[in-house]
Amino acid sequence: MTATATAAVIAPAAEAAPALRDTRPLRLITCGSVDDGKSTLIGRLLWDTKAVKEDQAAALNRDSGKQNDLGLPDFALLLDGLQAEREQGITIDVAYRYFATDKRSFIVADTPGHEQYTRNMATGASTADLAVLLVDARAGILEQTRRHATIATLMGIKQFVLAINKIDLINYDKARFDELSREFKEIALSLGVKQVTAIPVSALKGENVVYDGKASMPWYEGPTLVQVLELATVRSAQTVGFRLPVQRVSRPGESFRGYQGTVAGGAVKPGDSVVILPSGMVANVKQIVTFDLVRNAAVAGDAITLVLDRQVDVARGDMIATIDAQPQVGLAFDAQLVALQPGGIEPGKRYWLKSGSRRQRVSVQPSSLLDLKSGKWNRHDGALPMNAIGKVHLSFDEAAIFDAYELNRTTGAFILIDPDTNNTVAGGMIAGKRGDLGGLNNEAERVILSLPADLADKILASGLLSERRDEVDIRRTNPGRAAELLGELDG
Amino acid sequence: MHISEFDAHTQDKQVKPPLDPHLKALENEAIHIFREVAAEFERPVMLYSIGKDSSVLLHLARKAFYPGRIPFPLLHIDTGWKFPEMISFRDEMAKRFDLDLVVHTNPRGLKENISPFTHGSALHTDIMKTEALRQALDAGQYDAAFGGARRDEEASRAKERIYSFRTPDHKWDPRNQRPELWNVYNGMIRRGESVRAFPLSNWTEVDIWRYIQAENIPLPPLYYAAKRKFVERDGMLMWAEDKRFEALPGEQIQEDYIRFRTLGCWPLTGAIKSHATTLDDVIAELEIATVSERQGRAIDRDQAGSMEKKKREGYF
Ligand SMILES: Nc1nc2c(ncn2[C@@H]2O[C@H](COP(=O)(O)OP(=O)(O)OP(=O)(O)O)[C@@H](O)[C@H]2O)c(=O)[nH]1
Ligand SMILES: [Mg+2]
Numbered sequence: 126m127t128a129t130a131t132a133a134v135i136a137p138a139a140e141a142a143p144a145l146r147d148t149r150p151l152r153l154i155t156c157g158s159v160d161d162g163k164s165t166l167i168g169r170l171l172w173d174t175k176a177v178k179e180d181q182a183a184a185l186n187r188d189s190g191k192q193n194d195l196g197l198p199d200f201a202l203l204l205d206g207l208q209a210e211r212e213q214g215i216t217i218d219v220a221y222r223y224f225a226t227d228k229r230s231f232i233v234a235d236t237p238g239h240e241q242y243t244r245n246m247a248t249g250a251s252t253a254d255l256a257v258l259l260v261d262a263r264a265g266i267l268e269q270t271r272r273h274a275t276i277a278t279l280m281g282i283k284q285f286v287l288a289i290n291k292i293d294l295i296n297y298d299k300a301r302f303d304e305l306s307r308e309f310k311e312i313a314l315s316l317g318v319k320q321v322t323a324i325p326v327s328a329l330k331g332e333n334v335v336y337d338g339k340a341s342m343p344w345y346e347g348p349t350l351v352q353v354l355e356l357a358t359v360r361s362a363q364t365v366g367f368r369l370p371v372q373r374v375s376r377p378g379e380s381f382r383g384y385q386g387t388v389a390g391g392a393v394k395p396g397d398s399v400v401i402l403p404s405g406m407v408a409n410v411k412q413i414v415t416f417d418l419v420r421n422a423a424v425a426g427d428a429i430t431l432v433l434d435r436q437v438d439v440a441r442g443d444m445i446a447t448i449d450a451q452p453q454v455g456l457a458f459d460a461q462l463v464a465l466q467p468g469g470i471e472p473g474k475r476y477w478l479k480s481g482s483r484r485q486r487v488s489v490q491p492s493s494l495l496d497l498k499s500g501k502w503n504r505h506d507g508a509l510p511m512n513a514i515g516k517v518h519l520s521f522d523e524a525a526i527f528d529a530y531e532l533n534r535t536t537g538a539f540i541l542i543d544p545d546t547n548n549t550v551a552g553g554m555i556a557g558k559r560g561d562l563g564g565l566n567n568e569a570e571r572v573i574l575s576l577p578a579d580l581a582d583k584i585l586a587s588g589l590l591s592e593r594r595d596e597v598d599i600r601r602t603n604p605g606r607a608a609e610l611l612g613e614l615d616g
Numbered sequence: 617m618h619i620s621e622f623d624a625h626t627q628d629k630q631v632k633p634p635l636d637p638h639l640k641a642l643e644n645e646a647i648h649i650f651r652e653v654a655a656e657f658e659r660p661v662m663l664y665s666i667g668k669d670s671s672v673l674l675h676l677a678r679k680a681f682y683p684g685r686i687p688f689p690l691l692h693i694d695t696g697w698k699f700p701e702m703i704s705f706r707d708e709m710a711k712r713f714d715l716d717l718v719v720h721t722n723p724r725g726l727k728e729n730i731s732p733f734t735h736g737s738a739l740h741t742d743i744m745k746t747e748a749l750r751q752a753l754d755a756g757q758y759d760a761a762f763g764g765a766r767r768d769e770e771a772s773r774a775k776e777r778i779y780s781f782r783t784p785d786h787k788w789d790p791r792n793q794r795p796e797l798w799n800v801y802n803g804m805i806r807r808g809e810s811v812r813a814f815p816l817s818n819w820t821e822v823d824i825w826r827y828i829q830a831e832n833i834p835l836p837p838l839y840y841a842a843k844r845k846f847v848e849r850d851g852m853l854m855w856a857e858d859k860r861f862e863a864l865p866g867e868q869i870q871e872d873y874i875r876f877r878t879l880g881c882w883p884l885t886g887a888i889k890s891h892a893t894t895l896d897d898v899i900a901e902l903e904i905a906t907v908s909e910r911q912g913r914a915i916d917r918d919q920a921g922s923m924e925k926k927k928r929e930g931y932f
Contacts (some may be wrong), residue, residue: 149637178908206771207790208924217791220774221767223820230638232818244795251797372651377684385680387648387799416679417632426640428647428680441655465795479800482652538798547804552797 149359150223150230154249156277157259158269159238162290164216166259166328167235168200170351173335176224177203197329204235217242219249228355240269243276243512244465247552250277251538255284255357257350258309262295262325266308271497274309275514278316279461279554281534284357285313285321286350292342293327299344315500322353365532366450367391367399370481371443375430383414383430384439389481389535390528391447393431394422401437402444403454403524405585405599408433442483444526444536448601452528452536453558458519459492460539462553463512468543470509470517470551478519478553480539485525489541490518518559530554573614575607632830639827643676646815648799649778650680650762653813654687656803657760660813661753663932664690664717666702667879668835669764669816671709672824675833676815677762678713689716691752691761695744696721697732697881699855705836718756722748732883733862740881746931750786753810760803760811763932768820769909772924778817784808786930812932821877821909825902829895839898841875841890852886877909 155163171177177185181203188211189198204220205211216237224231234249250256256277260266277285287309289302306323313321324333325345332338335351348356368390375383393399397410412432413420423429431445439445446452464470470489478487494505495514502516509515519525530537541551576584578601585599602610635643653660662677664670677686692706710717722730725743732740753761767774777796782788794802805811816824828835845856847867855861856869861883863869874887875898892898923931 149641178906180907203771204774206774206924209791218775218793220771221818222774223768223818245793248795248797252799372648373655375681375684381683383683385651387644414683416682426644428644428651430682477804479802481800482655535798538800540795540797540800540802542802542804547802547806549795549797549802552795 150232151255151354151357151359152232152234152253153255153257153354153357154219154234154236154246154253154277154282155257155259156236156246156250156273157238157288158261158264158267158273159215159240161238161259161261161264161270162328163238163257163259164201164204164220164235165199166257166288166290166326166334166350167222167233168203169328169331169334170233171203171222171224172200173331174224174226174351176222195329200329215239217245219245226351226355231354236273238269238273240272240512243272243463246273247276247280247463247465250280250282251552253277253280253282254360255286255354256282257286257288259288259290259328260305260309262289262291262298262301262305265305266312268497271312271500272512272514274312274316274318275495275497275500276463278318279463279514280552281360281530281554283318283320285318286353287321287323288326288328288350289323290326290328292325292332292338293330297325297338297342299325299342302345312500322348324348324350324353326350360534365390365452365528365536366447367393367397367445368447368452368528368533368536369393369429369431369445370483370536371439371441371445372482373441374439381432382436383432384445385428385430386445386482387428388423388425390425390533391450392422392424393447398448399433399445400448400451401439402446402452402526404438404443405454406437407448407582407585408435408437410434442485444481444483451599452526452533454524454526455558456521456524457559458521458525458527459516459556459559460519460553461514461516461556462489462509462541462551463514464509464551465511466543466548466550467511468546468550469511469513470515470541472506472508475544476550477542477544478521478525478539479542480525480527481536483526486522487525487541488520490520491515492518516556517553519553527555527558529557573611575604575611632832635827635830639823639830642816642819642823643679643827645799645818646673646676647680649801649813649815650677652801653760653762653779653803653811654681656801657811659756659758660688660760660762661718661756661758662686662688662690662762663749663764664692664706665764665879666692666698666706666836667764668824668828668839669766671833671835672819672827673762673764673816674709674713674715675831686713686715689718689756691718691720691756691758693745693748693752694719694721695740695748695881696726697740697744697883699836699838699879699882700858701836701838702879705834709834718752720748720752720755722751731860732881733860737884741884741926741931742929744881746926746929749932750930753786758810759805760813761932762813762815764816765814765932766816766819766821766824770923772927776814776817776927778814779803780812780814781805782810782812782930784810786810788927788930790924790928822899822902825895825899829899836879838876838879840894841873841892841897843871844874844887845869845871846874846887853888855882855885855887858882 220235236246236249302325326333369386371384372386411434414430493502493516528536537555539553543550779801846853875890892901
């Protein structure tokens with residue numbers, strides 16, 4: 126890295142540009158504290174990429190009034206479309222906007238900075254690939270800045286742009302820019318974020334947004350915001366095997382039975398062996414049906430209808446998965462969550478949990494709470510107040526099916542719904558199945574069996590086994606390897 | 617092979633090039649939403665307003681439930697002031713795709729002869745669209761209604777969730793929307809409450825047209841330029857071929873090549889001068905368009921924030 130101000134690039138994307146450009150849109154959010162200029166920045170971005178049409182520009186000029194001495198329109202009004210937002214001059218709910226450059230298209234979620242509306246920031250962050258974190262150069266990094274950085278990281282965002290904004294109001298002071306970049310670098314390290322690009326910007330004047338700010342900041346030689354966005358990567362492929370959360374069973378006639386859903390990980394093709402969870406029954410994929418053609422493969426993201434080669438019991442909420450790398454099935458999981466509503470999350474209360482197409486009862490026991498100032502997890506078993514980030518134990522009445530969120534952003538994510546209000550009260554990320562299952566048989570002896578596959582399938586399909594499926598470990602392998610493994614145990 | 621009856625359908629089709637990944641992602645998301653709502657709600661319905669967005673919505677619904685039929689009815693709110701070509705197109709589609717179509721017109725509005733000319737566009741929209749919609753949704757006891765609204769249409773739409781919660785009197789509270797994380801939708805409601813679901817939330821106008829082109833989706837001919845009669849009124853080109861149309865003093869009925877970027881009630885929908893007679897022409901025109909599609913709509917210009925106000929009251 127050079128010694129000049131480009132050193133703001135803390136860890137540039139190391140991998141070479143892909144040969145084929147990704148034409149999927151990049152999903153990003155703006156976040157940060159109140160009034161840091163998030164909406165102004167996106168408004169400016171839309172303006173400078175010509176995404177604002179003449180009639181919209183006329184309305185903007187009409188509505189802007191005299192909010193700055195530069196004679197510029199109030200770009201935030203392009204985003205703050207609710208009457209209450211315009212009256213108060215703040216963002217309340219996330220706005221989704223779409224724009225494109227010659228190189229790529231973008232879906233941007235402009236989120237509110239106000240702490241009261243953290244839930245709406247979390248809504249935007251859950252699907253984003255990149256976060257533009259704003260800081261008002263005068264105010265510096267605040268608790269709310271840390272909260273947003275933390276939530277974005279928890280939700281799996283790995284690429285950050287630190288936009289040090291309103292640089293025009295501090296005379297384009299390089300020393301201040303360097304100081305704030307350094308300060309954030311420490312926070313990023315503690316959050317495990319490796320990829321941060323710091324950029325000095327004036328959202329209002331459009332400096333280092335789409336056009337460079339060389340005229341006022343000759344000392345900055347790094348990229349503009351748009352240049353960073355154009356090079357960012359879309360969420361990398363999920364690392365676990367094939368997953369299909371079943372949304373509905375399609376039975377248009379006696380002769381057809383297909384399982385409809387969106388592939389949540391991996392890939393599938395006819396002939397593949399799959400397991401149906403939580404029952405543990407197995408089958409082979411016979412066909413992948415879509416409106417256009419009978420396909421010979423489907424990958425993550427595809428909405429498909431799967432036909433299996435035999436009659437098995439499959440219902441909405443079940444998961445069809447590859448046999449070789451199955452998700453975790455169990456009655457107890459650990460998770461992190463963000464409390465989103467004024468009532469917080471109460472220990473021991475029974476909520477509805479929804480993940481994919483599966484909805485089930487859960488009771489939630491907080492175990493620790495994140496202190497945003499120090500970045501430390503403190504032991505905490507009381508209620509989680511609104512906007513808190515906590516670690517919790519989840520206990521289910523019926524088997525739950527998850528991957529760790531780290532491994533799969535779809536099968537590892539869930540929401541909690543309060544049965545009293547029906548409102549969504551938390552967003553959660555699965556850490557993993559709980560090891561210290563308080564089950565009766567935990568301390569007992571274990572038996573390892575090696576069985577012919579057809580016999581194992583019959584046992585798995587039995588009621589007795591499916592009831593305690595989460596206590597059983599299963600691996601499929603060939604006879605030679607099985608003998609080898611058993612041999613190792615004897616030796 | 618036991619699904620041969622469905623294979624026939626796919627083999628008939630000429631092989632078309634695969635969708636580009638951007639449109640494919642949008643299509644997948646929409647299908648996911650359709651399936652989720654159909655599975656979670658007892659009585660879904662799909663608002664069908666005959667325009668380009670509805671046409672895409674219909675196409676996606678057919679895809680989502682293939683090889684089955686669309687498992688819910690389509691509802692058209694007929695204000696009585698739609699272009700006749702829209703109505704014939706609607707009936708043709710219902711027949712071609714074997715749709716379960718419900719048409720509703722507000723009986724009170726009919727009796728009182730509500731007209732956008734004598735009562736004004738605001739009152740006409742309130743009674744013939746918003747009130748009519750509430751009547752039809754109540755009568756059908758629908759607990760979920762699909763709509764073709766897109767977030768890029770208007771600033772308050774940009775704020776709306778994919779599952780948009782409505783109170784028993786169909787009100788939207790933009791300040792207290794439910795958080796909507798990932799693609800995990802909260803469909804839990806009490807009796808009488810409902811959800812409006814928007815599978816096209818993340819589509820832009822260009823996406824709609826490129827998808828129509830890629831998928832060969834039929835559209836009412838009004839979207840293509842043809843010689844039509846019109847007048848210029850309040851800066852809008854108003855179609856002047858209906859027998860209820862009356863020219864104001866000094867107004868000249870002109871005839872030229874015009875077309876529509878959105879379709880609604882003809883007295884409220886402005887045309888544009890255009891020679892785009894094919895889909896390619898339309899898309900080429902769109903890519904260099906300098907004004908937004910809603911510019912031709914009288915409803916949005918009544919007052920600032922008018923869309924939000926209407927939505928709070930139950931408008932789609
Ligand atoms: N001078 C100057 N003013 C700016 C700049 N960016 C934003 N502002 C002003 O800062 C104020 C707040 O901007 P907004 O864009 O509404 O801030 P926000 O971060 O979206 O605020 P919330 O969404 O409510 O958290 C407005 O008056 C902007 O004009 C900048 O770069 N320079
Ligand atoms: Mg804002």
